[in-house]
Amino acid sequence: MSTQTLTRLEKVPVSPELLYRLLFGRPMTQLLYAAWDLGLFQLLSKAPLTLAEICERLALPRHSTDMLLNTCVALGLLKKEDGSYANTPLSENYLVAENTFYLGGLLEHFRRHVFPAWDSFKEAIQQDRPQIVGDAGKSDIFEATRRPDVDTELFIAAMHNLSVSDGLILAEGFDFSPFTRLLDIGGGSGALSLAVAERHPRIQAVVFDRPQVCSIAERYIQAAGLGSRVSTRPGDAFSDALPERADVVVLSLFIHAFGLKRSTPILEKCLCALPPGGCVLIYEPMLYPGRTGPLTTLLSSLNMLLVTPSGGDVTAQDYMQWLEKLGFESVFYKALPSIRHLVGGFKPKA
């Protein structure tokens, strides 16, 4: 490393603040996990507490806990009023286990499966291939979930966490009323199907996924009490025929894991299987036209680089042109209040 000498006083050219924030990205993540692991958000869900009360209940020392709590406030994870600490709506909804929108599975999945892959991020860029630990870039996350050290149950719980709120947004954001039979390809836990079926009483849904995932989805479906209207069909979307009779098909967090080229035969099968006027919905994170945002989508796209050989996010325009080229008509784009947006198209009537 070269020695930095200050030869004469100069004006600071630009604030280094952003670099400091980037350097503290990992400490912020560590702080989130520490507070969550220690049970802080769970504890404060019941009622606001003072520093002394928190220390007593969690058996923590005063000095370090004071620092942790105040930093949580600065980050928006807690609020501080009259000397007491309380959860914010963010921590209450997403970090407390009993709540519908709890993201505990996602946090655990990132810790177990995602962060270890990010340790080899530079290699992923240099080699342009996945870095799933112990896998030597050979397969994707779905192949890897066949290994005993990769926990499919946890992976599906994480996807379910993501899709509880995004399912509600989809169910509200598209007019499903002309349709009665939904096919959810790579449907995971069934979260999207469950949300759509809950909101639209005429919908019967089929979650089409790998056999090991279908048996997990069955439990989510039973827990939601929608077993009479949402079912599973085990299979491989690449090599098996699609379940028959759907008039609307949804693909979500699926194409971004495989890429447009690999997914083309599946979309061709959809076009074949749908009745005239049937609809395909792509519900995926989408990049801005210039591909330099949104930042969360770009980072999630890099996640795909780390765990899949051909995945990554594209723009809404890319999806629209793809659907048109495949023969869908009245192709549309709808921005939704989520990281995922909607592109859809209809099978021609004549």
Ligand SMILES: C[S@@+](CC[C@H](N)C(=O)[O-])C[C@H]1O[C@@H](n2cnc3c(N)ncnc32)[C@H](O)[C@@H]1O
């Ligand atoms: C990222 S998850 C998304 C789950 C769900 N669509 C959602 O939005 O919550 C991708 C899903 O695709 C499924 N999948 C992967 N390869 C598949 C294949 N060849 N056939 C069917 N499903 C597959 C995985 O098992 C997983 O459940």
